[in-house]
Amino acid sequence: AQTVTQSQPEMSVQEAETVTLSCTYDTSESDYYLFWYKQPPSRQMILVIRQEAYKQQNATENRFSVNFQKAAKSFSLKISDSQLGDAAMYFCAYSDSAGKSTFGDGTTLTVKP
């Protein structure tokens, strides 16, 4: 079974600065997808960014980018120019060949003004 580990239960960042959230996973599959989801205090989970395992190029979405290290099974999220609206719980997720997603325990991000 796949496992996803987020080793940082809580992180904080000053507004306008950069923060990196860590995620590692364990799998024996070679083809899979990785995702970062954001769950703000309103509770609706939304997709932040995704990475296809077969792509070497790291995904980027505006201020959000990932550092995908396939051999190390690492998938970190970098948030640049942090904004107050980035405050939320962030979940790393792995999607297997059957389309089932496994989630980490989440990292609560606080943004300080």
Add this chain to the structure above:
Amino acid sequence: DGGITQSPKYLFRKEGQNVTLSCEQNLNHDAMYWYRQDPGQGLRLIYYSQIVNDFQKGDIAEGYSVSREKKESFPLTVTSAQKNPTAFYLCASSPWTGITGELFFGEGSRLTVL
């Protein structure tokens, strides 16, 4: 607007009662999922369905039941057999492309057992 609607948002149940959480989507997605979220923990998969009239158990299916009679609907019943049902329940859907399963979530239902 397209999306996923969960109801009710808050639900209280007495011990021994079954309750049903509703999940409806108008995204024309094939796959639907139910997750449970407990404080300090990630999401755990209860049941999922990739096609109408078919569904599979997830990692924590004991004490829960589902049906998928219509593509847009995937209700979850929390039975009295579920020993610790107090939790936040999230419904999600996905345009079934197998491995590329980006999930679209509802706003969730919070169940409290009194």
